[in-house]
Amino acid sequence: xxxxxxxxxxxxxxxxxxxxxxxxxxxxxxxxxxxxxxxxxxxxxxxxxxxxxxxxxxxxxxxxxxxxxxxxxxxxxxxxxxxxxxxxxx
Amino acid sequence: xxxxxxxxxxxxxxxxxxxxxxxxxxxxxxxxxxxxxxxxxxxxxxxxxxxxxxxxxxxxxxxxxxxxxxxxxxxxxxxxxxxxxxxxxxxxxxxxxxxxxxxxxxxxxxxxxxxxxxxxxxxxxxxxxxxxxxxxxxxxxxxxxxxxxxxxxxxxxxxxxxxxxxxxxxxxxxxxxxxxxxxxxxxx
Numbered sequence: 001x002x003x004x005x006x007x008x009x010x011x012x013x014x015x016x017x018x019x020x021x022x023x024x025x026x027x028x029x030x031x032x033x034x035x036x037x038x039x040x041x042x043x044x045x046x047x048x049x050x051x052x053x054x055x056x057x058x059x060x061x062x063x064x065x066x067x068x069x070x071x072x073x074x075x076x077x078x079x080x081x082x083x084x085x086x087x088x089x090x
Numbered sequence: 091x092x093x094x095x096x097x098x099x100x101x102x103x104x105x106x107x108x109x110x111x112x113x114x115x116x117x118x119x120x121x122x123x124x125x126x127x128x129x130x131x132x133x134x135x136x137x138x139x140x141x142x143x144x145x146x147x148x149x150x151x152x153x154x155x156x157x158x159x160x161x162x163x164x165x166x167x168x169x170x171x172x173x174x175x176x177x178x179x180x181x182x183x184x185x186x187x188x189x190x191x192x193x194x195x196x197x198x199x200x201x202x203x204x205x206x207x208x209x210x211x212x213x214x215x216x217x218x219x220x221x222x223x224x225x226x227x228x229x230x231x232x233x234x235x236x237x238x239x240x241x242x243x244x245x246x247x248x249x250x251x252x253x254x255x256x257x258x259x260x261x262x263x264x265x266x267x268x269x270x271x272x273x274x275x276x277x278x
Contacts, residue, residue: 007151007167008234012222015237060237062151062166084167 003068004080008061015060021045022053022067025083049073055083099204099263108271111278113210115270118255120176123199124183126190128168136168136193143172143189154233154246160186163233163244171199171244171257204263206270209253215277217254220269221245239269 001013023046028037046052049072056066069079098119100106106117128136140148145157149164161173174182183198190196208216214225221236223245228234233246243266244257258266 009152015222060242061235062164064167082167 001075001077003056003066003077005058005061005064005066006080006082007064008058011058011061013056015058016056016066017059019055019057019065022055022083024055051078099260100267101264106267108267108274110271110274111210111212113208113212113216113274113278115267115274116207116209117267118205118207121200121203121205122174122176122179122182123203123257124172124186125165125197125199126170126172126186127166127195127197129192129194132193133168136190139190139193140170143186149233152232152234154231156231156248163246165235165244176200202260203257204260204266206256206258206267207248207253208256208270211252212278213254214251216270216273217245219273219277238266241266241269 002010005011052072056068065083067081070077108115137148144155146155155162163171165171187196220238228247229250246255
């Protein structure tokens with residue numbers, strides 16, 4: 001599987017580490033979250049058959065974390081973006 | 091009074107040189123290294139401060155600069171590795187910090203890496219066995235971080251098809267040296 005890194009171009013997926021669903025970036029606010037919120041965040045995941053937004057860490061490369069949209073039934077990757085907020089600035 | 095003997099990353103008192111066919115692997119002990127990471131919101135000021143040090147703009151993704159005294163490699167977004175001659179710039183981190191001030195975090199990296207130069211007309215055959223770099227497009231001034239035998243390494247093209255510099259984790263210098271020399275013996 002080839003991941004098209006936004007800065008570095010096509011890279012082999014073996015250079016990456018899968019970090020889970022991109023929804024993990026939406027962490028509950030520690031000041032206001034209830035125990036149920038934390039339970040949902042820690043344990044509950046969607047399991048879609050189709051497009052899935054997920055985090056991939058470029059461990060064997062520039063160490064950036066990417067948001068990859070991958071179809072879980074075909075492994076087709078339709079979108080790759082940097083996860084860092086300032087991603088537009090290189 | 092201590093009486094200490096300086097040794098290279100591979101444990102010798104002088105650089106290790108291995109030659110297979112017409113390709114030569116040379117351990118480069120006299121390289122001073124420091125990483126520069128621009129601080130959030132100060133990226134533009136960091137680039138401006140780097141420019142006179144590098145005698146060039148800070149390199150874009152996958153690229154390097156090679157002007158004395160500081161060479162540089164792009165290592166990540168708003169992050170670079172700077173290289174200099176150890177004999178004149180042993181204090182590279184302090185030197186850079188004095189110029190970059192609060193625009194960047196500077197970390198000494200000299201003793202964290204082992205540096206090899208791989209030179210010769212058939213290095214492409216060796217690199218093909220070692221890493222996943224697309225060597226078709228790997229030209230002078232390119233630098234790629236990749237895995238060599240599961241070790242995260244920087245590979246810098248210093249002359250297209252003729253010469254590369256490899257930076258790898260110093261704690262695994264022996265393993266990396268073994269991997270490269272084995273590939274040389276296999277490929278050449």
